Amino acid sequence: xxxxxxxxxxxxxxxxxxxxxxxxxxxxxxxxxxxxxxxxxxxxxxxxxxxxxxxxxxxxxxxxxxxxxxxxxxxxxxxxxxxxxxxxxxxxxxxxxxxxxxxxxxxxxxxxxxxxxxxxxxxxxxxxxxxxxxxxxxxxxxxxxxxxxxxxxxxxxxxxxxxxxxxxxxxxxxxxxxxxxxxxxxxxxxxxxxxxxxxxxxxxx
Numbered sequence: 001x002x003x004x005x006x007x008x009x010x011x012x013x014x015x016x017x018x019x020x021x022x023x024x025x026x027x028x029x030x031x032x033x034x035x036x037x038x039x040x041x042x043x044x045x046x047x048x049x050x051x052x053x054x055x056x057x058x059x060x061x062x063x064x065x066x067x068x069x070x071x072x073x074x075x076x077x078x079x080x081x082x083x084x085x086x087x088x089x090x091x092x093x094x095x096x097x098x099x100x101x102x103x104x105x106x107x108x109x110x111x112x113x114x115x116x117x118x119x120x121x122x123x124x125x126x127x128x129x130x131x132x133x134x135x136x137x138x139x140x141x142x143x144x145x146x147x148x149x150x151x152x153x154x155x156x157x158x159x160x161x162x163x164x165x166x167x168x169x170x171x172x173x174x175x176x177x178x179x180x181x182x183x184x185x186x187x188x189x190x191x192x193x194x195x196x197x198x199x200x201x202x203x204x205x
Contacts (some may be wrong), residue, residue, distance in 0.1 A: 042195025
């Protein structure tokens with residue numbers, strides 16, 4: 001069996017990146033992200049949590065209608081390596097069901113909470129046909145609210161053709177993230193980068 005690897009970038013000659021957001025949808029920050037991408041005529045990928053989607057179904061539908069990708073980030077954001085295989089499968093499948101109900105489409109990309117997984121997780125994710133998605137700019141650590149400039153400079157270092165970048169639009173105060181992403185998106189556009197969903201980026205490989 002081939003080892004399923006965490007995809008952090010795609011090998012492509014095209015100037016394109018995928019910007020992703022975890023832990024939403026959030027009633028304040030997710031709409032702000034949608035606005036940034038609408039102005040930039042770009043697409044993002046949202047790794048949403050089932051519990052949050054149940055609270056904010058309208059935002060999920062809006063994101064999907066605007067052409068953004070909704071990825072699976074489990075139902076309740078647990079550390080998957082601490083669960084039994086059955087519990088892990090339930091976390092993934094219950095989230096899948098909500099995404100399907102709200103968007104009419106099944107998710108095809110998966111990001112494990114805390115980027116934490118084990119061999120059981122890999123087997124389950126593989127058997128369900130997901131691509132497991134990481135990111136290059138983990139040093140940005142936007143979830144720690146390290147300051148807009150830190151988020152920006154660490155993310156800029158990770159920008160190249162085919163990069164996948166991670167940010168958070170859920171859980172806690174995400175205003176630093178929004179400010180950083182606004183600047184970064186504007187810079188990327190002026191440099192000629194296309195802002196694609198993860199699945200669109202994977203198709204370039």
